[in-house]
Amino acid sequence: MDRSNARRRQKWRTDAAWRESRLVSSKKLNKLRGPVWWASKKRKVLERLGGAHCVRCGATDLRILEVNHIGGGGRLEPRSGLELYAEIRRGVRSSQGLNVLCRPCNSIDYIERRFPDLAGRIQVVWCPALPAVETRAVPALPGKK
Secondary structure, three states: OOHHHHHHHHHHHHOHHHHHHHHHHHHHHHHHHHHHHHHHHHHHHHHHOOOOOOOOOOOOOOOOEEEEEOOOOHHHOOOOHHHHHHHHHHOOOOOOOEEEEEHHHHHHHHHHHHOHHHOOOOOOOOOOOOOOOOOOOOOOOOOOO
């Protein structure tokens, strides 16, 4: 056994302040690294399914793109979304029966399957003249800095 590992384990067991500092720094690192890591994995999955864009409206914002089960049936799969993404990325799950839709188009897809009389009557229109995300300053609360 490596002596440095033994020392770290001993310190972990006996020094609460050291243990807390390690946990906090690890959580901060995961908070910073997590979104970037997840976005890269999600992009790889979407590329395997034909590209990181909605097949219905052409949206390319990675935050709203998701895997869609063509013809429904996603709820019937026994795995979570994370497991599905991991299986697609590793090549365990075939891309047959799946495509990429943005969240609004995925909702419309569900509505059109559920209510066939609405098929073709609902659409998403993206306006390129408007910014993708509106940002504005929020005033601080009185007495807070």
